[in-house]
Amino acid sequence: MVGDPCINCSECVLHCPARIRPDMIGRYAEYGQFEKTLAYGLASCMECGQCSYWCTARRPLLHYIRFARKELADAANPWPMDGVVH
Numbered sequence: 001m002v003g004d005p006c007i008n009c010s011e012c013v014l015h016c017p018a019r020i021r022p023d024m025i026g027r028y029a030e031y032g033q034f035e036k037t038l039a040y041g042l043a044s045c046m047e048c049g050q051c052s053y054w055c056t057a058r059r060p061l062l063h064y065i066r067f068a069r070k071e072l073a074d075a076a077n078p079w080p081m082d083g084v085v086h
Helices: 011-015 022-030 034-040 050-054 061-076
Strands: none
Touching (some): 011 022, 011 050, 022 034, 034 061, 050 061
């Protein structure tokens, strides 16, 4: 999943109420480097969507944030309980 390129305007950072770096989270998530998203505040994101709303390049930042969270959760728990008794 590759979106339009970031134009480095920092609107997402300026409007983020959690004061994280959605721009960098999006970049790393876009290319599958999910561990690096933690250094830019992934865990502090409240998923309000302000980053996506204000993004001048119209990057799907909230989507990338949710994607990174899911991939990190899946990596931490490779055998999720699916309700099936073996």
